[in-house]
Amino acid sequence: MQKTPNDTQPIIEARGVTKTFDGIEAVSGLNLTVPPGICFGLLGPNGAGKTTTLRMLYGVSEPSQGQIKIFGMDVGRNTRAVRARLGVTLQDNVMMENMSSRDNLFIHGRHHLIGEALLAQRVAELLEFLEIGADADKKVLKLSGGFKRRLSIAMSLINAPELLILDEPTTGLDPAVRHALWSKIRGLKGDGKTILLTTHYMDEAERLCDQVMIINGGKAIRQGAPRQLIEDELYPNALEFDCSSEEEQRLLEGASELVKLRTGTRLMVFAKDTEQILTRLQKLDGGNRRAAIQRPANLEDVFLAVTGTHLEDG
Amino acid sequence: MSLSARHTLSVWRRNASLYRRTWKVNLLPNFFEPVFYLTAIGIGVGAYITEMGGVSYVEFLVPGLICVSAMHGASFEVTYNVYVRLMYEKSYSVIVTTPVSPDDILIGEVLWAITRASIYGGGFFIVAGVFGLIPGVSALLAVLVIPLTGLMFASIGIAVTLRMPRIELFSFYFTLFLTPLFLFSSIFFPIDERLSGVWLNVAEVLPLLHPVRLTRAAFAGEATMTSVWDASYIIVLSLGLLFWAKGTMRKRLSS
Numbered sequence: 001m002q003k004t005p006n007d008t009q010p011i012i013e014a015r016g017v018t019k020t021f022d023g024i025e026a027v028s029g030l031n032l033t034v035p036p037g038i039c040f041g042l043l044g045p046n047g048a049g050k051t052t053t054l055r056m057l058y059g060v061s062e063p064s065q066g067q068i069k070i071f072g073m074d075v076g077r078n079t080r081a082v083r084a085r086l087g088v089t090l091q092d093n094v095m096m097e098n099m100s101s102r103d104n105l106f107i108h109g110r111h112h113l114i115g116e117a118l119l120a121q122r123v124a125e126l127l128e129f130l131e132i133g134a135d136a137d138k139k140v141l142k143l144s145g146g147f148k149r150r151l152s153i154a155m156s157l158i159n160a161p162e163l164l165i166l167d168e169p170t171t172g173l174d175p176a177v178r179h180a181l182w183s184k185i186r187g188l189k190g191d192g193k194t195i196l197l198t199t200h201y202m203d204e205a206e207r208l209c210d211q212v213m214i215i216n217g218g219k220a221i222r223q224g225a226p227r228q229l230i231e232d233e234l235y236p237n238a239l240e241f242d243c244s245s246e247e248e249q250r251l252l253e254g255a256s257e258l259v260k261l262r263t264g265t266r267l268m269v270f271a272k273d274t275e276q277i278l279t280r281l282q283k284l285d286g287g288n289r290r291a292a293i294q295r296p297a298n299l300e301d302v303f304l305a306v307t308g309t310h311l312e313d314g
Numbered sequence: 315m316s317l318s319a320r321h322t323l324s325v326w327r328r329n330a331s332l333y334r335r336t337w338k339v340n341l342l343p344n345f346f347e348p349v350f351y352l353t354a355i356g357i358g359v360g361a362y363i364t365e366m367g368g369v370s371y372v373e374f375l376v377p378g379l380i381c382v383s384a385m386h387g388a389s390f391e392v393t394y395n396v397y398v399r400l401m402y403e404k405s406y407s408v409i410v411t412t413p414v415s416p417d418d419i420l421i422g423e424v425l426w427a428i429t430r431a432s433i434y435g436g437g438f439f440i441v442a443g444v445f446g447l448i449p450g451v452s453a454l455l456a457v458l459v460i461p462l463t464g465l466m467f468a469s470i471g472i473a474v475t476l477r478m479p480r481i482e483l484f485s486f487y488f489t490l491f492l493t494p495l496f497l498f499s500s501i502f503f504p505i506d507e508r509l510s511g512v513w514l515n516v517a518e519v520l521p522l523l524h525p526v527r528l529t530r531a532a533f534a535g536e537a538t539m540t541s542v543w544d545a546s547y548i549i550v551l552s553l554g555l556l557f558w559a560k561g562t563m564r565k566r567l568s569s
């Protein structure tokens with residue numbers, strides 16, 4: 001396997017990347033730097049431009065503007081060389097449904113021109129790594145969603161890639177399968193791979209990613225380590241309860257240094273100390289009548305706050 | 315990204331792996347069809363028509379029907395099958411995440427269609443041999459015309475498929491294009507004997523006419539300048555269409 005010229009060179013370096021479809025900017029002016037060995041999360045709501053960004057990174061879609069370097073190489077010019085060293089799991093599972101998992105892995109590996117002996121070894125390893133060995137010879141169309149997802153990921157690992165690109169790896173999967181996949185992804189990172197994933201699950205991003213970028217409407221709106229973003233945007237603790245806008249004033253009277261976030265009748269209040277507010281609330285109500293929940297602030301709060309749910313500073 | 319022989323071959327192998335899974339089901343019809351044609355028309359129609367083009371009617375039919383088999387083999391592959399891979403199964407979207415280029419996919423599919431054409435056309439040739447309808451050694455040259463026929467109909471078909479707006483419209487391609495070719499390309503009667511003047515030149519446009527004439531020349535063991543024209547027509551048309559399809563394929567797989 002080729003080594004990058006020096007270890008500090010970023011694996012992904014995108015500058016001012018824009019993609020226009022029929023005059024509409026799906027991605028605009030994106031700057032992205034991913035150093036080796038980290039897991040980077042691209043977060044954003046439906047239609048934010050996550051998939052479009054990935055497609056440009058692995059060179060299937062040409063940016064309308066901007067430059068992309070992967071492993072220090074221009075993707076547009078060195079497409080084959082770049083793709084030989086990365087693996088992509090698409091948002092949808094694309095596989096030959098009438099063939100077995102084993103066949104799918106072999107066929108995919110041949111597109112990478114992997115010799116048959118090495119390929120057989122990799123297929124055996126991946127069937128074991130993703131725990132699909134037992135059903136390896138069943139037709140894919142008979143397998144569950146979680147199984148197909150694992151096969152998709154296995155296919156993208158067939159060329160032992162240095163960079164793994166995962167487009168919504170766990171969407172639509174049950175909690176047990178998600179947890180299992182997360183530990184696989186952490187394992188891959190432990191092996192020294194660089195991982196770029198997209199997700200709209202903030203718990204997933206918080207668990208897996210060293211760095212995240214939140215995008216909305218094709219634009220990067222926040223970037224940083226998940227803990228850092230929470231610290232920068234909000235206070236460490238959250239208190240959630242139901243109340244109308246009119247009641248809000250009365251309930252929070254006197255409380256200072258807080259950030260409020262409202263979705264319908266649910267109000268989230270972020271502060272250093274939410275205990276005080278909760279005590280006051282219960283005193284005024286004469287008990288916990290509003291199903292109030294006290295918890296640490298998380299990335300989902302940041303996501304809701306920065307992608308447009310109404311946010312007020314108090 | 316341009317063309318790479320080994321990556322192209324990986325696309326061909328992908329299709330071959332799928333075909334191998336079901337080869338018995340896929341292969342058998344290729345032999346039934348010629349048996350039906352040759353018995354029905356040879357024994358049935360042949361009883362009323364004693365001679366055409368200097369040979370028995372069934373012998374007259376064999377060269378053309380070999381080409382028709384090859385035409386159908388290639389056409390089904392690059393129309394319905396390629397369309398399904400492109401639009402429904404999205405197979406190419408995962409292939410282009412590997413070092414395989416759109417050009418490799420295009421040529422890989424064409425090579426596979428040529429393979430299917432050769433299996434169909436070759437099947438017909440073998441059955442005709444069993445019926446004792448292959449006249450001499452020179453007729454073996456017709457085996458070379460089968461992949462050429464495949465190349466031409468793969469190129470025409472894939473160029474159409476890449477621009478096809480809806481899968482239902484393929485029925486027009488079959489009924490309004492391939493069926494008339496089947497009926498008017500000197501397979502059942504010598505079309506040039508039914509036409510005169512400028513219409514003789516117009517008939518030269520018909521793609522299937524050329525491989526049929528080449529196959530007849532091989533069966534008769536006499537190549538002429540017309541054979542050179544026929545071979546040139548097939549190659550130039552195919553390369554031209556593939557060149558055009560290359561740009562469309564690149565566009566379809568990027569955006």
Ligand SMILES: Nc1ncnc2c1ncn2[C@@H]1O[C@H](COP(=O)(O)OP(=O)(O)OP(=O)(O)O)[C@@H](O)[C@H]1O
Pocket residue numbers: 021022026044045046047048049050051052053091569
């Ligand atoms: N080929 C295309 N032609 C026209 N518009 C497109 C094309 N691909 C994407 N778009 C548009 O670009 C925007 C971004 O789409 P994209 O698929 O990148 O979003 P996403 O963040 O991946 O969303 P999701 O979470 O739903 O997968 C959308 O508005 C989409 O409709």
Ligand SMILES: [Mg+2]
Pocket residue numbers: 050051052091167
């Ligand atoms: Mg997407």
